[in-house]
Amino acid sequence: MKRDLLARxxxxxxxxxxxxxxxxxxxxxxxxxxxxxxQHMSDVLTQVASQAAQDxxxxxxxDSDISDxxxxxxxxxxxxxxxxxxxxxxxxxxxxxxxxxxxxxxVYGRRRIAACRRLGIKVRALVKDMNLREAxxxxxxxxxxxxxxxxxxxxxxxxxxxxxxxxxxxICEALAVDKGSLSRLLSIVRDIPADVINRIGAAHDVxxxxxxxxxxxxxxxCAPSEEEMLELIPDEAEGAAARVNSLIEALxxxxxxxxxxERAAKPKSSPAPVAALLPGSPVKYHVGKGKLTIQVxxxxxxxxxxxxxxxxxxxxxxxxxxxx
Numbered sequence: 471m472k473r474d475l476l477a478r479x480x481x482x483x484x485x486x487x488x489x490x491x492x493x494x495x496x497x498x499x500x501x502x503x504x505x506x507x508x509q510h511m512s513d514v515l516t517q518v519a520s521q522a523a524q525d526x527x528x529x530x531x532x533d534s535d536i537s538d539x540x541x542x543x544x545x546x547x548x549x550x551x552x553x554x555x556x557x558x559x560x561x562x563x564x565x566x567x568x569x570x571x572x573x574x575x576x577v578y579g580r581r582r583i584a585a586c587r588r589l590g591i592k593v594r595a596l597v598k599d600m601n602l603r604e605a606x607x608x609x610x611x612x613x614x615x616x617x618x619x620x621x622x623x624x625x626x627x628x629x630x631x632x633x634x635x636x637x638x639x640x641i642c643e644a645l646a647v648d649k650g651s652l653s654r655l656l657s658i659v660r661d662i663p664a665d666v667i668n669r670i671g672a673a674h675d676v677x678x679x680x681x682x683x684x685x686x687x688x689x690x691x692c693a694p695s696e697e698e699m700l701e702l703i704p705d706e707a708e709g710a711a712a713r714v715n716s717l718i719e720a721l722x723x724x725x726x727x728x729x730x731x732e733r734a735a736k737p738k739s740s741p742a743p744v745a746a747l748l749p750g751s752p753v754k755y756h757v758g759k760g761k762l763t764i765q766v767x768x769x770x771x772x773x774x775x776x777x778x779x780x781x782x783x784x785x786x787x788x789x790x791x792x793x794x
Contacts, residue, residue, distance in 0.1 A: 523561035525592040531564060531583060532572040536606060536630045542580045544672065550585045558582060558594045563608065565600040577605045606631060610644035620674040622667060622681060625655040632656065654682065661685045663696040669703050670717070673710035680714050687721035692728035694721075 562579025574597065576583060586593040600608070610627070619627065624645065631641045642652050658681050659667070666688075687693060694702070702720040703713050745754040745765060753774060754765040766772055778785075 523594040523596055526564065526574060526595045526597070527592055528583060528587045530573045531593070531595075532567070532575055533580065534575050534577070534605065534609075536609075536627070536634060542584045546581060546584055546588070549581055550588050553582070553585050553591075554589060558586065561594040561596050564595045564597045565605050566597065575605075578609045602634070603636075606634065606636070607644050620672045621676065621678055622658070622670070623672055625658045625681070626667065628652060628655045629659040654678065658682065658685050662688050663699065665696060666699050666703070666717075669700055670713045671710040673714060675709070675711045676714050680711075680718060684714065684718055684721070687718065687725065690721075690725055690728075692724055694724065 560579075560582065562582050563577040564574040565577050567573065567575040574595070577598075577600065579593075579595070583593050610631070624647075628641055628645060628647075631644065632638070636644070638649065638652055641647075642649060645652070647655070662681075662685055688699070693699070699717070699721075702717050704716050745756040745763075747754050752767045752771055754767070756763050764775060764778065766774060
């Protein structure tokens with residue numbers, strides 16, 4: 471069963487050595503130097519996986535405040551048909567919630583719950599009393615094992631975990647990414663407006679590079695405002711990949727126009743003055759704006775430069791008398 475595979479995956483993660491990612495949750499003794507939080511969650515999920523699933527009315531289930539998926543109803547039809555024909559093979563995980571309203575909060579299994587809600591049937595679920603941090607860790611680990619998150623969903627979820635005061639080491643461990651990858655994930659959500667990300671959607675067929683290019687373009691001085699950027703995303707584009715590519719192409723055109731405008735605005739440099747030869751001598755001279763340059767090619771003629779220098783005063787006086 472898939473939950474057995476998950477339990478083994480978690481136990482394997484718990485056996486890894488890590489010195490910098492201990493979460494502030496009640497924990498069982500660490501095994502082999504593993505992060506206590508992961509060892510604790512491995513124990514919790516293994517225990518839950520061994521329990522019998524319950525049939526829960528979907529009206530008693532509410533979503534969590536932090537989700538690692540965008541619209542769970544996109545592409546839901548195959549799952550609906552599968553559950554209609556074969557039943558729900560894998561249970562979801564819920565945690566008890568307190569206060570008014572639904573009794574349970576989803577930890578993972580949102581698409582299965584949505585499919586059961588569409589079919590009007592109860593959902594098979596494992597129920598555990600978890601705090602928020604335990605729920606988020608189990609959500610991250612379970613969905614990482616199933617590899618169902620898109621790149622941008624991973625980025626948004628990493629940002630939500632950081633907002634929930636998880637350290638970067640904890641997030642890396644939970645999402646099974648290195649520090650460099652995590653920095654890229656966080657930078658994308660930081661630099662691309664949230665409404666733009668939501669308009670594009672989960673984009674399961676869009677990898678890291680287009681999102682990194684979109685982030686670069688969004689940081690340019692010539693980048694349009696968030697409202698203008700939203701208008702550049704075509705409504706008629708089929709699929710998230712088409713929306714991303716259309717937006718990137720539009721922003722690249724703006725970048726090219728801005729670059730061309732900068733080149734046109736730069737003053738053209740004046741051509742270098744051409745030296746003229748003084749007839750009957752090796753002396754060259756050229757006149758620039760407000761200056762006269764004299765060059766000699768023969769060392770013996772260097773005395774001519776000294777002669778001109780020593781006679782500048784008399785030359786100026788002669789010129790002044792001619793103008794008076």
